[in-house]
Amino acid sequence: MASVTDLQSNVDWRALLDALGRFDIEGAIAALNINEAAWAEYSSAMTQAYAVAGASTAAQIQAQGIAGIGTRFRMTNPRAQDWIRQNVTESVEGFTIEQISVARTVIEAGYARGQGPRNIAIDLVGRVQGGVRSGGVLGLDGPRAARLQAVTQGMRSAEGVRGLVIVGHDGSLELRYKVNPATAQRIIRAYKAGTAVPEAERLISERQYSNALLKARADTVAATETGNAVMSARDEEWQQLVESQGLxxxxxxxxxxxxxxxxxxxxxxxxxxxxxxxxxxxxxxxxxxxxxxxxxxxxxxxxxxxxxxxxxxxxxxxxxxxx
Structure with missing residues (x-):
């Protein structure tokens, strides 16, 4: 989440609008300033989780009497360093490549729909509300960004709203995408009225849905990558123990x-x-x-x-x- 805040706050807004106005996709992406440095806190947290898990495992082993004094988790071990490279350095590189790809997709789709520079920029980085920028696709992976775009674009026209609603054989209505209850109600009301979602309501839903998708991704990354760091460090400490103690x-x-x-x-x-x-x-x-x-x-x-x-x-x- 800190990385997303970093990405949003380091967008060169004037350069972005200028590049989008000139149909310069690469210039627009450059104005977003997406690079590995944005994930500094993620890199630090992942490395620390790995180090702490390894040290904790070493302490537990020592407490069980399996190894004596001096049993420590060695972050300098080549295998440990290789894990950091693969799971921190390369992951951050992957995040960066993914974000650039998501941005390019949104820009190209915006041009195809005939959107102006400002609307495309908002789709990319969100709006400032209450002094805080929220919404947009920055920070989302490809599938979540695609869902956000499908829902937010769909709410903007009566035809789009119809595309978001599935009518059951019994006449029941449900949405094609899982959204928060308030957004679902707004879309269903607009569907029944045969209109787009009113702008004021749509802007609220865009922010809510973007934030929900971002939180879902953050939770997934936190749970998945923490588990990877902890279990990998535990296994590595046992590998180091076997080698150092001749077990x-x-x-x-x-x-x-x-x-x-x-x-x-x-x-x-x-x-x-x-x-x-x-x-x-x-x-x-x-x-x-x-x-x-x-x-x-x-x-x-x-x-x-x-x-x-x-x-x-x-x-x-x-x-x-x-x-």
């Missing part, structure tokens, strides 16, 4: 823990709860055939990692010299 990696037991209720849990993850494998580098094999070293392992892909709440516990079945 037998095959004597490490890993147990998958499903930490959330079954109502919204993934069936594969619920089925895995309590499953143990022997060997630090032995993967868990999920019912669908996916192999993961631990919950939140990037090898599981989005299917198994987005908003996952699972955990993994590690234990040593014996200590060196006590076989």
């Amino acid at each position: 037998d990696a095959s004597a490490v037991r890993k147990t998958w823990r499903h930490r959330r209720g079954s109502k919204d849990g993934r069936p594969d993850h619920i089925a895995m709860s309590g499953t143990s494998v022997m060997g630090l580098n032995t993967p868990f094999v999920l019912p669908d055939g996916t192999m993961m070293q631990h919950p939140h392992d990037p090898a599981g892909g989005a299917r198994h990692n987005i908003n996952c709440g699972c955990d993994c516990t590690y234990s040593l079945t014996y200590s060196k010299g006590l076989e």
Whole structure:
């Protein structure tokens, strides 16, 4: 969220309007000042989460008597540094590329609809209300930005409103996209009246929907990436322990823990709860055939990692010299 505020506050508004007025897409994107520096707080938080999780794991191992004094999580380990590169540096590069792509899509769509520079700029970065800029697509991923555009553009005309509403066989009305209740009511009222959503109501809904989508993305990133950082650091500390203490990696037991209720849990993850494998580098094999070293392992892909709440516990079945 801090990164989005940074992006919005560093837009060169005059240069943006000027470039859009000249149909200069690349110039408009340059005026948005989208670069890796905007995600400085994200990078710091991710790196810290990884470091703290590793240090906490080392302390727990020491408390269990598995390792002696001097057991520490080493952020300078090449594997740890590689994790930072892949999950922090490359992620930020991906965010930047994604934001530029989203901006280009919005600009091109705006031109295709015959919108003027100011309206396209507002679609990009939102409006200033109460001294705070909100709305717009900055900070949203591609799919969420597309949903925002579909809803906000649809509300602007009677035809667009009709496109947002699905009429059931029984005459019931529902929206094509999930929006907040107040926005749904405004769209349904406009549909019944055969009009666009009144401007004053539309502006409120645009801000509400944009903020809701942004919060949803922030929550998803927070849950998913924190889980990745914590579990990856825990696994890395055990790797470092095995190497530094000369332990037998095959004597490490890993147990998958499903930490959330079954109502919204993934069936594969619920089925895995309590499953143990022997060997630090032995993967868990999920019912669908996916192999993961631990919950939140990037090898599981989005299917198994987005908003996952699972955990993994590690234990040593014996200590060196006590076989």
